[in-house]
Amino acid sequence: MTGAARIRSAEVLVASPARNFVTLRVTTEDGVVGLGDATLNGRELAVAAYLRDHVAPLLVGRDAHRIEDVWQLLYRSAYWRRGPVTMSAVAAVDMALWDIKGRMAGMPVYQLLGGASRDGCLVYAHASGADLDDLGDSVRARLDEGYLAVRLQVAVPGMGGGYGVASSRASGGRYTYEPAKRAGLQIEEGWDSRRYLRFAPDLFSWAREEFGAEVMLLHDVHHRLTPIEAARLGRSLEPFDLFWLEDCTPAENQEAFRLIRQHTTTPLAVGEVLNSVWDFRTLIQEQLIDYVRASVTHAGGITHLKRLFEFAAQYQIKSGSHGPTDISPVGMAAALHLGLAIHNFGIQEHMAHHDLTHEVFHTSYRYADGYLHPGDAPGLGVEYNDDAARRFAYSPALLPAARLTDGTVHDW
Numbered sequence: 364m365t366g367a368a369r370i371r372s373a374e375v376l377v378a379s380p381a382r383n384f385v386t387l388r389v390t391t392e393d394g395v396v397g398l399g400d401a402t403l404n405g406r407e408l409a410v411a412a413y414l415r416d417h418v419a420p421l422l423v424g425r426d427a428h429r430i431e432d433v434w435q436l437l438y439r440s441a442y443w444r445r446g447p448v449t450m451s452a453v454a455a456v457d458m459a460l461w462d463i464k465g466r467m468a469g470m471p472v473y474q475l476l477g478g479a480s481r482d483g484c485l486v487y488a489h490a491s492g493a494d495l496d497d498l499g500d501s502v503r504a505r506l507d508e509g510y511l512a513v514r515l516q517v518a519v520p521g522m523g524g525g526y527g528v529a530s531s532r533a534s535g536g537r538y539t540y541e542p543a544k545r546a547g548l549q550i551e552e553g554w555d556s557r558r559y560l561r562f563a564p565d566l567f568s569w570a571r572e573e574f575g576a577e578v579m580l581l582h583d584v585h586h587r588l589t590p591i592e593a594a595r596l597g598r599s600l601e602p603f604d605l606f607w608l609e610d611c612t613p614a615e616n617q618e619a620f621r622l623i624r625q626h627t628t629t630p631l632a633v634g635e636v637l638n639s640v641w642d643f644r645t646l647i648q649e650q651l652i653d654y655v656r657a658s659v660t661h662a663g664g665i666t667h668l669k670r671l672f673e674f675a676a677q678y679q680i681k682s683g684s685h686g687p688t689d690i691s692p693v694g695m696a697a698a699l700h701l702g703l704a705i706h707n708f709g710i711q712e713h714m715a716h717h718d719l720t721h722e723v724f725h726t727s728y729r730y731a732d733g734y735l736h737p738g739d740a741p742g743l744g745v746e747y748n749d750d751a752a753r754r755f756a757y758s759p760a761l762l763p764a765a766r767l768t769d770g771t772v773h774d775w
């Protein structure tokens with residue numbers, strides 16, 4: 364095989380710089396290194412074992428250049444298809460091979476994907492608060508940083524908390540929302556859909572009065588409503604011109620969105636827990652949503668997510684990649700390379716990582732005035748610092764559970 368770049372090793376790196384991350388490092392016989400993100404929040408070690416025990420032995424000796432062939436091999440020959448663990452493992456390999464190809468070509472990955480379709484990727488930041496005053500401070504901080512789009516989450520009065528509310532100020536005075544908690548027992552939060560549905564229009568009416576018409580406002584319902592409740596929410600928020608309403612009901616039943624769509628013109632974003640193009644088939648073909656929220660890290664890597672976004676493009680649906688702190692800087696870099704290259708880019712979530720995370724992951728993407736650019740370093744542009752990583756041992760962390768007032772487990 365002329366020009367082959369044989370794989371010498373595939374190592375799984377688990378570290379917890381401020382939060383847990385699983386990283387795959389693929390090295391060729393010539394010493395070219397590629398990184399892939401394999402972090403599945405709260406279920407990290409399942410992907411680490413899948414990669415270490417079942418995928419790494421398959422990779423050694425293969426040609427790192429054959430990205431499509433390796434993708435198809437991992438997807439088809441496992442026999443067991445799809446699912447978050449499998450698709451995150453495949454994603455990590457795919458990212459690492461794109462990284463290697465870019466480094467060998469001396470080009471940033473976005474150039475290999477067809478080159479830039481825009482100057483930078485529009486991003487949205489998070490703002491949250493225990494009440495509207497607190498939320499106001501958080502929004503103003505994001506606007507001062509130049510963000511043009513902000514996601515608003517606030518505790519619902521009388522409900523004791525709510526999805527997406529930051530519990531602490533992290534480094535640099537930033538509010539970062541970290542859903543996974545390093546506690547022995549799983550944290551449980553309360554939920555009351557009626558209170559929430561009454562309060563949500565007040566929240567956005569306040570926000571428009573406070574911050575004006577121009578700023579793009581987003582909101583995440585985190586799968587808490589039934590389809591008809593979601594339809595009502597979408598309709599009640601129409602006067603406030605949301606950029607999108609996210610995960611208003613669980614999407615395993617894709618047809619549920621037909622009902623929501625009949626009732627509201629509020630743009631809908633779906634899919635951070637989905638991982639295959641098949642999970643989106645009805646949502647896309649029937650034009651039931653406006654933004655695809657899948658991520659490079661959980662939906663089969665650059666190769667598969669590109670396919671999914673191109674499918675969505677035929678129906679005028681745009682990308683809106685998931686980008687919380689539980690996607691590592693490697694996953695974020697990959698999302699930015701893909702986002703810069705595709706035509707139907709919509710927006711990218713940007714929940715800035717903790718300073719400790721950047722001690723392990725050195726990135727070359729850059730933020731300015733509401734946009735992120737992946738940078739022009741060869742490959743994905745991220746380096747992994749082993750010495751720093753050794754200081755941060757894995758520490759189990761769990762996502763919370765939600766319970767209704769009567770104690771029934773609800774969707775979180």
Ligand code: CS2
Binds near residue numbers: 404689712762
């Ligand atoms: C959220 C996430 O970013 C988002 O939109 O829904 O913070 C989500 O809760 C976490 O990624 C779960 O791991």
Ligand code: MG
Binds near residue numbers: 583585609610635
């Ligand atoms: Mg979300």
